[in-house]
Each structure stands twice: as structure tokens, then as C-alpha cells.
Amino acid sequence: MVGIRTRDLRKVYTSPPPLAAGVGGFTFFRAPSKSKQPKPEIVALDGISLEIPPGEIFGLLGPNGAGKSTTVGILTTRVRPASGQAWIGEHDVWKEQTTVKRLIGVVAQRPNLDFSLTAREILVFHGAYFGLSSVERTKRAYALLDRFKLLDRADQLVRGFSGGMMQRLSIARAMMHDPRVLFLDEPSAGLDPQTRLLLWEIIREYNHSGKTILLTTHNMEEADALCQRLAIIDHGRVIALGTPRELKASVPGGYLLRLRFGQHSPELLERLRALGGVREVHATDANGADLYADRGGSLVPEIASLALAGRVDLYDVHLSEPSLENLFLHHTGRSLRE
Amino acid sequence: MNRKAFLAMLGRDAHVARRNFVPILLQTFLQPLMFVFIFGRVMVGSGYMPPAYKSLLLPGIMAISMVGTGIWAVAMPLIAEFQWTREIEDRLLAPMDISWVAVEKVVAGTLQALAAGLMVIPAAWLLLRPGVELSLHAPLVFAGVAALVALFSAAGGLALGCSVDQTHVGLMFTLVVAPMIFFGCTYYPWSALENFPFLQKAVLLNPLVYASEGLRGTLVPQFPHLSLLAVWAGLVLFNALLLSVGLRQFHKKAVS
Numbered sequence A: 001m002v003g004i005r006t007r008d009l010r011k012v013y014t015s016p017p018p019l020a021a022g023v024g025g026f027t028f029f030r031a032p033s034k035s036k037q038p039k040p041e042i043v044a045l046d047g048i049s050l051e052i053p054p055g056e057i058f059g060l061l062g063p064n065g066a067g068k069s070t071t072v073g074i075l076t077t078r079v080r081p082a083s084g085q086a087w088i089g090e091h092d093v094w095k096e097q098t099t100v101k102r103l104i105g106v107v108a109q110r111p112n113l114d115f116s117l118t119a120r121e122i123l124v125f126h127g128a129y130f131g132l133s134s135v136e137r138t139k140r141a142y143a144l145l146d147r148f149k150l151l152d153r154a155d156q157l158v159r160g161f162s163g164g165m166m167q168r169l170s171i172a173r174a175m176m177h178d179p180r181v182l183f184l185d186e187p188s189a190g191l192d193p194q195t196r197l198l199l200w201e202i203i204r205e206y207n208h209s210g211k212t213i214l215l216t217t218h219n220m221e222e223a224d225a226l227c228q229r230l231a232i233i234d235h236g237r238v239i240a241l242g243t244p245r246e247l248k249a250s251v252p253g254g255y256l257l258r259l260r261f262g263q264h265s266p267e268l269l270e271r272l273r274a275l276g277g278v279r280e281v282h283a284t285d286a287n288g289a290d291l292y293a294d295r296g297g298s299l300v301p302e303i304a305s306l307a308l309a310g311r312v313d314l315y316d317v318h319l320s321e322p323s324l325e326n327l328f329l330h331h332t333g334r335s336l337r338e
Numbered sequence B: 001m002n003r004k005a006f007l008a009m010l011g012r013d014a015h016v017a018r019r020n021f022v023p024i025l026l027q028t029f030l031q032p033l034m035f036v037f038i039f040g041r042v043m044v045g046s047g048y049m050p051p052a053y054k055s056l057l058l059p060g061i062m063a064i065s066m067v068g069t070g071i072w073a074v075a076m077p078l079i080a081e082f083q084w085t086r087e088i089e090d091r092l093l094a095p096m097d098i099s100w101v102a103v104e105k106v107v108a109g110t111l112q113a114l115a116a117g118l119m120v121i122p123a124a125w126l127l128l129r130p131g132v133e134l135s136l137h138a139p140l141v142f143a144g145v146a147a148l149v150a151l152f153s154a155a156g157g158l159a160l161g162c163s164v165d166q167t168h169v170g171l172m173f174t175l176v177v178a179p180m181i182f183f184g185c186t187y188y189p190w191s192a193l194e195n196f197p198f199l200q201k202a203v204l205l206n207p208l209v210y211a212s213e214g215l216r217g218t219l220v221p222q223f224p225h226l227s228l229l230a231v232w233a234g235l236v237l238f239n240a241l242l243l244s245v246g247l248r249q250f251h252k253k254a255v256s
């Protein structure tokens, strides 16, 4: 069994992401810019240290642009870190790329299937790259196509596949050489609920056979349901780390009430803080406030009467139970969904 | 290097080439053969060109088909695989150094270019006959030159394919490939540029010149051509240059 470790990973991109408008052309003929203008720098990772024991399902949870894919990229030899180190088992990812590549299977965030091949051929050729014998390749391809419910389309070119089918095939391909560590970058994005459940089942099953799994998601339910431990990342840093239960328990009080007033005042916020069970109150803007408390519904009438007494209109109360979403909000003041 | 993975990738490319056999065939032969027909048959037949032009033209056409095929076979898939289908990612994750993924593309392109070059000879001969005077006086030298030409075209495909953005493919052909062909001594021998001394020196920077002159020197030595020593030196030099530029660009694309 093989674990994953990173130490203080940093990554700075000096060009905009590929496929952004206005880039490209003949990079190889482009004269180096004479002006000494510093290039625009995007700090994608700002010191990520993780320790994932063998056999764990570990999740990276964070909003778009948090640095999840970059972390996966560094761990899978596809991105060169600016500084810091990453290991798969004892092997330094950057220095021992070939050894590392034998140990890992990767499902990238964006589909990258071979459009000139059929589903079965994709699996079989992938197996051949990893040196599987022809009998073994055929056998495994069949088993995976069956497991991922793709047998009826096995001999069609993947060009015409739906997004969900491509995603299933990508995961099957990553499992084809039976890697010890499986990376899944947003595996369930765009899947219908039924396929998502099939995927969760397959991930758990693969984990039970002793494999380490790192998956990224910006879906809290998925992180909660699937991962044994999680790192919540934002702006390239780990802002919280632990089991889903620990993380949820770390939100002060656990319950979150998002309030909207006509206009609130410092006195009102002070009174809210004094209510029984309230742990923290933060103003989000001139009209809104987030209130963390260890009880939920029973606070609502008390808040309403405080507002009434202070002659402030109360427009909206949004109540949520302890959740990873609340945790993210508590750390960043932003919603994960935004 | 991992022999199994490397061969499996070649196998994949061969499989896809077999599947697309007819379009590849058309793309390789249609244009050169039309050219051969018009210039070698129509123009010569109607007396606008001397009959000897047939023999002079053939090595040039062979160089064009090889270089066109090699560049196309390597550059186009690379551009699409890096930017559109991203399918190269699966090969970059195979257990071997990623440079070998690029080398595999070059090997596959070289083989295709060789096949194209060798098939143009009989096809053109059938179209032009009679009156084509090919003499294979030094078969080994010819084989060596042909191999270097094929390699140069595939290496050029690697360098271009890893340097050009998907949206600029058309520009690549108008700005790089077309001038290379017209100023590549393909339709005329290098010595024909004697009256344009500046141009005659400038075209020496065009690798295709060494390809056409080399094939001319080994297939139709009765015509004036660059010395074989210059041809070897030029081809080896450009091969080394394009391969190293290509590999560097490939690494830049493959690892962010």
C-alpha cells in the first residue's frame, strides 16, 4: 500500500491558462519581450503540505481556482512545482517520474479520451502502455467495461459518447493497470445522480482492495459521503483539515443563520451576540450578518423580536445545520457555491 | 526507455493510420500527382517545357510529398492532441520518460514520410513515362538521404506542432510550409538560381533545399546538384536542430 505526501508545494503560473482568449500564435517565433515588465503572476499554490496515509480516501474540497487541479497535476508529474516536494510512497514525484507513473492512475478534470479509438481499444492500448499481456488486457478491459456499464457501446468510437459515458470510460482507463494510488479530479462533475452513485460505489470498492484515493470536488455532499479525511483549500492554501465529522464540529456552534436586515446597527449585533447559544456574529455587509450558534430554529423568534424591538426590518433568515459549507463560510466569508 | 510502451504507442498510431487509410492516401498523393500530371505531362507534352524536365521534377516532387506527409503526420495530431482532445495526456502518463512520447511521434512520422516518398516514385513514373531517366547508381546513399529527409520532415512536424496554436494552423501552412516548398529547389535545381546570387545563398537556410538536391543527386545525377557532402551536412544539421527545438517545445507543452 502506498500513501501520498507533499511538503510546502508552491506553484506560480506566469502565463494565463491555456485556451484563454488572445494567447497562442507562434510561441516559438515570438521575440522575448524587451520591456522589463514583470510577467503577470498567478499564485496557484501557496504552500500545500499534506500527508495521506496508504489506503485512505482523501478529498480536496475547494471552490474553482483554489488550486485542486494544480495539486493533482504536481502529484501526477504533469505540473512542475515552483518549490516544495511531493512523494508517492517513498518516491519523489519530480525526480522519479517513471516509477511514480507506474504507481498512479489519473482521471483528469477535462476529458482526454482518444477520439480515434473505440472504448475497448482505449482500455486495451492503455493496458499495453503499462506492459500488460494481451490476454490480461482483453480480460481487464471486458471486466471494466462491464463494471462501468459500457459493454453495449464498447466497440464504438468515443467521439459520439455523452459526457457521462466519457467520464466513466476515463475512470475505467485509469483503473486498467490496477494502480496503487488513484487520482480523480472532480470525477462526478456533470454526472447524473444515478451514475454518481455507481461511481461512489466503485470508488469505495476500489478503496477496499487497499488502494489510496485522492479526489477533488467542490461538492460538499460528495466530500462528506465519500472521504475519510478532507483538506479544504482556498487560494492555494489548506485552510482546514480533518475527518468530515471533525471539520463540521470545528465550526463554532455548528449552526449557521444567515440574516438579512433592512439595515443593521452595532447595537443590534451586540444584542444578537448576547443571545443564549450564539458563538459568533459577523456583519457581511450593511444589511447582512452571519450568526454561528449551537442551536438553530429556536433562535429565530428571538432574533425576530430583537429586530422588532430595535425597529429594524428583518427580511430573510437562512438556517443551516452543521455542514462543510458552513465551515468554508466561516473560514473565508464566502460560499463554496459562489 | 520502456520498449513495450514505446511499441504499443507505435501500434496505436499504425492502428489509427490503417483505419484512416483512404483519407491519408488521398492527402499524400493527390496534390503531388496532379502537379506531376500538369507539369510533367501537360506542359512537357505541349512543348512548353523540355522533355528533360520530367526527370528533373521527380526528385523534387518526392521531397515535397515526404516533407508534406511528415510535417502533417506529426504536427496535426500533436496540435489537436495537446489542445483539443488532450488525448496525449494518457501517453504522457505511461511509464516512460515523456521525451519518448515525442520520439515515438517522430518515428511514426518518419515511417509515413518514407512510405509516401517511395510510393511517389512508381506513381509518378507511371504518369510520366516514357522519358523519365532515373538511375539508382548508389542505392545505399539514396536510402541514407531518403531516411534523413523523412526524419527531417517528422522532426519539423514536431517543432511546428509544439509551437503553433490550434487557431494558427492555416497560418503555419501559408507562412512556413508553402515558402519552404517554393524556395526549396523542388521545381528547379539549385543551380538555376545562379542569376539570383542573393536568393541562391538565402535558400541555403531552407532545409528542403538539401532534401531536394540530395534526392536529385542520388536519383538523377545527370543534372547539376549540390555536392553530396553539403547535402549530408545540411540534413544532419537541420535534423539535430529541429529535433532539439522540437523536444524542448514538447516539454514546454507537456509540463506546465
Ligand SMILES: Nc1ncnc2c1ncn2[C@@H]1O[C@H](COP(=O)(O)OP(=O)(O)O)[C@@H](O)[C@H]1O
Pocket: A013, A014, A015, A016, A017, A018, A042, A043, A044, A062, A063, A064, A065, A066, A067, A068, A069, A070, A071, B256
Ligand atoms: N496551465 C495554467 N496556466 C496558467 N494558470 C493556470 C493554469 N492552470 C491553472 N491556472 C490558474 O491557477 C489557479 C488554480 O487553478 P486550479 O489548480 O485549476 O484550481 P481548481 O482545480 O481548484 O479549480 C487558477 O487561478 C487558475 O486560473
Ligand SMILES: [Mg+2]
Pocket: A065, A068, A069, A070, A109, A185
Ligand atoms: Mg480543477
